Amino acid sequence: MSEHTHEPVPYRTFIWIWLALLTLTGITIAVSRINLGSLNIWVALGVASIKSSLVIFVFMHLRQESKLFKIGLLVMLTILAVFIGFTFFDVLYR
């Protein structure tokens, strides 16, 4: 991996990831038809998180990027979690 360009990712890898994404979509639809109470939303979010990490790391080449890109993403996600999480301090306990 040079500084400016990545090694091309083989077509095969992308197609496998795509199949995995379709499978996970199937899973999330199937699970949503079973009533698990409040667990449903967490399963849905969990599957969506797995799907997005596949997209981010493989489709978006984050796997091949330097540490800087990964730390940046982590910072953004932390701030995002703070924004959503801290608002719950108000809404849940009003």
Added chain:
Amino acid sequence: MSIEHRDDTGARFGMWLFLYTEVILFSGLFILYSMALSKFPQQFAEASHKLNIYFGSINTIVLLTSSLTIALAVTAIQLGRIKQTLILCGVTVALALLFLVNKYFEWSEEIGHGIYPGSEHLAEMGPGVTNFFNLYYFTAGLHGLHVFIGATLISVVAVMTAKGKVTSDRYTLLENSALYWHLVDLVWIFLFPLYYLIL
């Protein structure tokens, strides 16, 4: 500038930063969503059932596939396969249009049932359901706008590729457009279960 400065990694990093801003932009709507969900769980489930899960699922598959084709396009340009790149970009744009057409029929159906922001019919269904549909329309609408922008971007880059301005050793534009397109997909990955699959 007299000295041309080139920094592909910098350009990609800049694009990632821009994508962060997009995520935060959408997160405003997701904050409203999560607060409303905790307040009206029953009503949200009830409202979610009014959405057409088939439209939603088909659009999910369409977007995931378009994400695949644009990712393949990046590999194709890296390998110098210009023709394949153009075909893959074309397929991506076609899928984007398919998504928007689907959305159009879906919304027409819902609006035909009297469900749209500010409608009387919606107001009769109570605050929880109203809130759900308002958020749904605004979030999906903003997402649809991004689909449109992304498709335009990819079309422009495809034209530039055809003209030889994007090549196997200078393809940052295509790469960054692809990154944007994946973001559109990412938003939908969360939007779909949160709006269509609530029980």
Added chain:
Amino acid sequence: MSEKTTYTGFWQESPRTGILGWLLTTDHKRIGIMYLGCIITMFIVAAILGLAIRLELIAPGRTIMDAQTYNATFTVHGIIMIFMFLIPSIPAAFGNLLLPIHIGARDVSFPKLNLLSWYCYIVGGLLAVIAIFGGDGAPDTGWTFYVPFSTQTNTNVSLAAFAAFMLGFSSILTGINFVTTVHRLRCKGMKWGRLPLFVWTLYATAWIQVLATPMIGITLVLIILERTFGAGLFDVARGGDPILYQHLFWIYSHPAVYIMILPGMGVISEIIPTFSRKPLFGYWAMALSSLAIAFAGSLVWAHHMYASGMSDLAILIFSFLTFIVAIPSAIKVFNWVSTLYKGSIELAPPMWFALAFIFNFAIGGLGGLALGAAASDIHLHDTTFVVGHFHYVMFGGGGFALFAAMHYWLPKFTGRMYNHKMAVIGWALLFVGFNVTYMAMQAVGIMGMPRRYYDYIPEFTTLNLVATLGSWVMAVGLIIMFANLWHGLRKGRPVGKNPWGGATLEWDIPSPPPLENFGEEDPVVTKGPYEFKGVVADEY
């Protein structure tokens, strides 16, 4: 010495000549100068509105305007000062001028994007002007656009909100540019530990610009959609929640406070060591406290909402977190003072502004603690104490830092020096007028005078009169300061490379700097930004 034809460097070197050489430039210095011009214009407009507000409040009852005009005046004063002056002030103007030079680069990472960001600013500014003068009248909601009033008033709120959206976009582009530039374009030898503090604060600010600004974007878009479609996302009857509007608004607008003050702290951290002839005390503490302020500042937005009906638990948590921000802020103040200690202090005009910054910021910061504590905030909320407090931080801090930066760096970019004596006189009037005005406002706020009120009870008359008189002193100070700078920077004595004896990179290149800053060779850095050994100030 002849007239302004002696302006050389980037003032003359450009691929295009004439006005297009400016309007289509991608040179960071020219963009910085264009930003500075717009920002100062906006400041003068909004300052006149501010004087009008003070004049109206000189006595109870109607003085010069009716109540609706008063509401519009303070709204427009706020919108211009926040979105068009404070947020772009130091980062967009001096950040553009100096960031690439400070890190030894020839330009920012995305020069075209940089120009686009200036145009977004201009479009936003024009839309705001249309919103003020056109259609159904200037917005009267206050700069905060709080619902439900902002969704119901008939004034031009939608257009003003869209204008602010464009300005936000401009700010985001600057942020993306600066983060990338600092990561990618540092010259050889420019390790993280050798970055000037100004760069550190710009870097921290740029992250806030990237990660917080989109939130105001979506919030303002929602206001526009509410007004267009009447969806009711913030209307309780239709399942919405007006307090959530305040959350979304302050999730951006509190970090925005740090967009306004952090670069100012950076400016002060440059000026204090130069005029004390001493390395900055606690370099890493200063650098990391900038990042800490940026991060901690993102956790505390709801302290603006203690009186909104938010949950008690949230009040407790946000109050606690607010006190945490005080720690890195105090680190900065202590380190500036420690830098001064036993320094060989030279009281040049920039130093006067820097010292005033520390004084004002300390008062504003301590007032902030009184507001951050929920118990005292309930009493002080929405009084003129709050107005006094944020003017201490925003104007006494951010504004004075901008003036300090203008006195410190503009001779570098014009190659000419203003009159020092006049600068100090202007400073003195500004400083005295400032403190009289806002101290009086804080005092009358403690007595219970609400902010944004058109009229007040007779008991508050004396202090309001004092505040208005102070605002006049301040105005005279501002006029002297601007006139002196304008005259001096065009016709003053020419200066050499290094009029102040600074040790950062910009003092190694000619004044004004040439296009692309450095000659043929890229600079190589071998020492820290505050090592003054062997650095001598030029005679001029």
